[in-house]
Amino acid sequence: MPEAGALRWPLTGYGTRELVLGTALLGGAAALAAWVWAPLAIAPAGLWLLLVNFFRDPERVPPEGEGKLVSPADGRVADMVRVREEEFLHSDALRIGIFMSVFNVHVNRAPVAGLVVYRGYRPGKFHNAMGPEATRENECSSVGIERPDGSRVLVRQVAGLIARRIVTDCAVGDDLQRGERFGMVKFGSRLEVYVPTGAAFRPRVKVGDRVRAGETVLGEMGAPGA
The missing domain is CATH 1.20.5 (Single alpha-helices involved in coiled-coils or other helix-helix interfaces)
Known part of the structure; x- marks a missing residue:
């Protein structure tokens, strides 16, 4: 990379x-x-x-702590909602949406350390990334990561009104470290993290908070099924 x-x-x-x-x-x-x-x-x-x-790409230092889930993008927490995630997790999940303006750093980083076990792509539209239809209809690329304890997290890059190119620089079988670069969405858009409700996830951010990729802790994950 x-x-x-x-x-x-x-x-x-x-x-x-x-x-x-x-x-x-x-x-x-x-x-x-x-x-x-x-x-x-x-x-x-x-x-x-x-x-x-x-296209700036400053170095970031991820925090220590196995259960910490860090932000995959710079920007602002746009929403935190419980949804049914059927693409990869096949379970109820907490979705944390992060909006990136054109002034944010746009390099995306892995929220957790683990093995890439899923890659998905959906062609779609280019609605405003702040709108509710963006997550349902916009072009997106998804990466499913399995942590060493068996728990799973999905991170999704979503194109927006201006963003017309998604770069996903990882493949199934790759080992990602927490905070490692794995791609970018060019010229403003949205990143989403999906955490299964069974992961005993404890959020550490709220809607409106500013976050930094690879450094800001979005929350802490417990053991699977805890």
Whole structure:
């Protein structure tokens, strides 16, 4: 998986194509604008800075503690609801939805350590990620993780109104560490974590809280069936 440490700036390898293309186009636009009238170059230069800012990938240090479930995304907790999850868990679950604006870091990180035992993809629409129809109808990619104790968690990347490309950089059989990068949703969207109600999950956040991927503890999981 791409690592930021090899770069002078903490930029994700998931955005290489967009950064190269954007730099070429906006650099050319800035040069042309400056040739016409120097202050005009400010606009494309500002857009380039926004592009670079979007693909930033700062290092994160996950908290210690086996049962801690960390946020898979930067953003704001948009909802916490009990649902029936039939794609992977096949059980009642608590869904924690996290909305990412275009100003958030968009690299996604594993909420728990464990083995990837499921990958799923659903083509769909591109509703506003804040709307209730987004979780039902939007394009999404799902990753099912089984922890060493046998408990399972589903994390789902959901496309939004602006986000039109989901990157899921893991496969069935991969071992993920808590807080490890596993992909991103480009240009704003939503991440969802599903925890079975039988996992004795104790939430540590509430709707409206700001969270950071790989660091903010969303809650603590007990033993399966506890």
